[in-house]
Amino acid sequence: MNHYPLLQADMDWLELRLTLAVHDINQEYRMSSSHITGLADIVRQTRSVLADLPAVADEMKSTAAEVMANVAQVKSLTDELKSANVELKGAIGQLGNGAPPLETTTDSAPVIPAPLPTVDAIHDDTGALSRPTLSV
Secondary structure, eight states, X not given: OOOOOOOHHHHHHHHHHHHHHHHHHHHHHHHHHHHXXXXXXXXXXXXXXXXXXXXXXXXXXXHHHHHHHHHHHHHHHHHHHHHHHHHHHHHHHHHSOSSOOOOOXXXXXXXXXXXXXXXXXXXXXXXXBOOOEEEO
């Protein structure tokens, strides 16, 4: 094998290559450390959210229970209104005379009774009443 002596130019070239390699390694290290730091932040945030999860679940359960209680109260009020309506219908039925209720129509015009006949009296000059006439 032939060994050639290393010249200064060869040494300069090796130095340059080594400098570039170190620079690349440092840059990759900085990038990987920033990625690792970013991942560590994500892990911390995830742990924080997971730590709050039981409190959020408890709040959700209590809110759901409150909603269910409100719905039950509305159902109870509805049942009370239905019962009161039945009682009111019964009371109205007792107030009537036993006949069916009068029909009410909102589409027709109101009925106006015919005028009653009147008796016109005819007075003479003496004030005596003469023959009355019937007029309609």
